[in-house]
């Protein structure tokens with residue numbers, strides 16, 4: 001039996017879509033109970049649930065949430081892995097869902113350093129289309145776009161392959177682009193991506209980027225907005241554009257296709273579309289010649305005069321690309337896209353005019369059953385903390401309380417999200433830290449804070465991805481103010497191979513920078529980590545001087561290529577902000593051209 005999907009997927013009218021969500025939001029607590037009941041009913045008797053619930057059916061709506069939380073334990077991906085592997089190997093018994101699983105998603109693996117299989121079902125594509133339509137409905141209330149307009153969308157499928165048991169495996173975005181729902185989106189919604197399926201699924205991200213840009217330029221007067229899943233892809237595409245524009249203009253002028261494109265199906269589909277257009281090519285060329293002198297500032301509205309906004313995920317690990325996006329976007333509004341994961345979509349940006357730094361995500365209570373682990377930041381070192389259950393203390397700076405349902409979250413409190421999904425994950429800790437910023441009707445609006453996993457730690461110091469991002473953002477301002485250089489990308493490593501261990505920060509920079517400025521950046525970075533454990537350890541020299549490594553241009557592209565070679569998709573790529581992966585460290589160290597140490601501390 002397919003889980004019943006809201007009628008909203010068939011709504012074409014934006015008001016209908018918004019009404020559907022606002023009604024669910026108004027009754028969020030009850031809708032959450034129904035969602036849990038529906039998931040448990042659909043999957044009653046599957047092996048994982050049987051282990052905890054036996055044959056019991058949780059049917060009493062009032063007691064269901066607390067009984068469920070008492071009987072089924074919190075779990076992590078590792079708890080589901082053995083079941084997922086049995087499914088991948090072809091076991092037919094119902095292990096996680098009653099409905100046989102036909103597809104598995106491969107998470108990008110860029111945040112955890114390791115790719116994970118995650119269940120993917122029709123429900124996953126259906127909710128993707130739903131949130132897409134809902135977010136579009138909210139955007140259309142503020143920025144109206146032309147019916148039938150085109151979208152310049154930097155999206156990429158990766159390869160799909162079969163597991164031993166014959167299931168299709170690939171990234172979640174890849175499955176979605178291959179789904180019926182994506183076809184519905186292309187055919188029946190107000191706007192559609194200007195690149196055909198052959199371009200999205202070429203399997204070579206460089207060729208796809210070239211063709212996305214070519215078609216975007218070819219249809220430049222018809223493009224209504226520019227988008228991608230994560231901001232990284234748009235920045236990457238425009239960095240390529242800076243190098244490729246002359247070739248692109250040549251193709252538009254002559255109606256030809258660069259020899260860079262050697263995939264036959266892509267060549268054919270593009271050559272069927274474009275015809276020589278010398279007038280357009282000259283117009284683009286003269287804009288590019290002028291904008292190149294201004295370091296490509298405002299290139300998007302200059303080339304695409306009818307574009308209303310840029311729409312992509314700009315929060316969390318995408319925040320470091322915001323400045324570059326603003327640079328390319330000029331005065332255009334930047335609309336921060338919605339919050340989700342391979343495991344489940346979570347929240348919609350219902351206030352698209354909020355600046356990306358302030359965006360919140362309103363939870364969609366029909367998508368999954370959500371629980372929230374309250375997190376408290378310890379004032380001192382949490383290793384010595386005597387707080388109740390030691391097992392609840394993760395190896396980071398947070399102290400946990402018992403999880404609460406959506407109806408009990410409090411404004412201003414930070415939580416880790418726990419999911420129970422239609423795809424067979426039960427009380428699954430997602431590992432994301434969010435803060436409740438307020439309520440949309442009665443559903444919580446979340447600020448994304450960071451991935452929970454500690455990224456930089458040598459001994460008692462604890463720094464998350466967000467801590468590192470703040471330090472780098474602060475210090476890169478020195479770089480920008482004292483030189484004309486820009487930070488292209490960064491990552492870090494806690495080097496404990498020698499005593500004392502120390503932090504290594506890798507920077508790729510565009511432009512020339514005086515060595516004194518880089519030395520200053522290095523010292524400032526060391527002084528900017530305010531975590532108590534770090535400060536104490538630096539003072540006592542149990543953490544050594546911070547090392548800043550400047551890597552040559554193109555190093556982070558090599559890292560991207562390493563991940564893509566291992567099956568990740570550019571659409572879901574996030575630069576790992578800390579790594580102990582030996583292959584990555586080898587790339588970074590081979591490409592290091594200058595090293596600085598912060599020397600004395602305090």
Ligand code: AMP
Pocket residue numbers: 107108109172313314315316317337338339340341342343430432448450451572
């Ligand atoms: P993936 O494993 O590729 O599905 O990535 C999912 C993860 O990306 C989430 O768990 C978040 O950590 C992050 N993410 C997704 N959407 C957003 C968003 N709107 N803002 C910040 N981080 C996000």
